[in-house]
Amino acid sequence: MTRATNGPVAVLGLGRMGTGLATCLLDQGIQVRVWNRSAERAAPLAERGAFAAAHPCDAVEGTTAALCTVDDGEALGAVLRGPDGVLARGPYPGVLICASTVAPEEVVEIAGDLPSVLDVGMLGNRDHARDGELRLFVGGEKRVFESVRPLLETLGKEVVHLGALGSGMRMKLLLNLLMGVEVQAMAEATELAAACGLERQQVLKTIAGSGFASPVMAFKSRRLASGRFDEPDFKLRLMAKDLMLASKQAASVGLNLPLAAAAAETHVRATEQGLGDEDCAAVVRALTPNPGSDT
The missing domain is CATH 3.40.50.720 (NAD(P)-binding Rossmann-like Domain)
Structure with a gap:
């Protein structure tokens, strides 16, 4: 060996x-x-x-x-x-x-x-x-x-x-871009469902078991279901940083990435609301009128 x-x-x-x-x-x-x-x-x-x-x-x-x-x-x-x-x-x-x-x-x-x-x-x-x-x-x-x-x-x-040198970071940024967009999309879908009268836990269970769910979404759906974002797997402020870095990379090579830009903006706003040291799934709290309330 x-x-x-x-x-x-x-x-x-x-x-x-x-x-x-x-x-x-x-x-x-x-x-x-x-x-x-x-x-x-x-x-x-x-x-x-x-x-x-x-x-x-x-x-x-x-x-x-x-x-x-x-x-x-x-x-x-x-x-x-x-x-x-x-x-x-x-x-x-x-x-x-x-x-x-x-x-x-x-x-x-x-x-x-x-x-x-x-x-x-x-x-x-x-x-x-x-x-x-x-x-x-x-x-x-x-x-x-x-x-x-x-x-x-x-x-x-x-x-x-x-x-x-730098190639490892380029791969990491695009992977985190995918995760940030996926988790935010799931959070948005869940908030829309709840606002329209669907039961939140059922919606999250359905998403996690669907063909649309990546392993990350299935994993993070449990965070959203519990509403517990302490003891983070990945801090929201670090996701905000990585999404901003990915957006800057895109701009430097002349690409327009609307989803990346939107996700970066939401995560930065969530960080400014004091959610930065919580798990990145706490981005859901930036989607509601009162981000400090229970989801």
């Missing part, structure tokens, strides 16, 4: 996905060094044997690969090039794997002239991350990809090299 890595791996950013990735690596007996802006998130991983670092530059010390799973481009830039960042003590000799969803051009700009950088679009949720069941879409030089393929195959059931 091919070894997943020849040395420790750093995981920078311990949100739901980062924590899942670190847990998966620990389960495989791989040495893991972790960092998070709020240090308390590292405690459960430290109890399992991970080294919890005070700064990103400490986390990557002695590692062969570093997975960055922070929220956005600003956070990614700070983790890499900030005063205590990965590059604060000089060039990083391992492979930097940017799994944060940012604009493709931004990951290229942040990477600069670093020789070994990949961007990875991750498809899946925290359970997939923990269980090594993600689908990973990778951009970057082929030689760099091959050097960490065993590591990536530990984390994902499907690992695809797409091409140049």
Whole structure:
């Protein structure tokens, strides 16, 4: 069996996905060094044997690969090039794997002239991350990809090299575009049905069991049925960010994507209404006159 890595791996950013990735690596007996802006998130991983670092530059010390799973481009830039960042003590000799969803051009700009950088679009949720069941879409030089393929195959059931740096982000943005539009469409259909007198639970059950429902819609229909959007699988504000990034990508290549633009507008409005840290299915609350009311 091919070894997943020849040395420790750093995981920078311990949100739901980062924590899942670190847990998966620990389960495989791989040495893991972790960092998070709020240090308390590292405690459960430290109890399992991970080294919890005070700064990103400490986390990557002695590692062969570093997975960055922070929220956005600003956070990614700070983790890499900030005063205590990965590059604060000089060039990083391992492979930097940017799994944060940012604009493709931004990951290229942040990477600069670093020789070994990949961007990875991750498809899946925290359970997939923990269980090594993600689908990973990778951009970057082929030689760099091959050097960490065993590591990536530990984390994902499907690992695809797409091409140049930025390709992974392009795939991730279009996938999130589909999810954002699908979930909003289901929320709109459900609100229309309820407003016209149909019973909400029956409508959602019918949608989830129909040929129109994707696995994501079937999954999110349970969120809409319960009206519970806490403990998010994917935060609404991150969906808003990704939809805006997808819309900007479309504009940059001269495409008009009306559905993407409309979904981005709705998600941004929902974020402004204070729903940003709830699950992305909470976009339904931006469709009603009183977004704070129960759905």
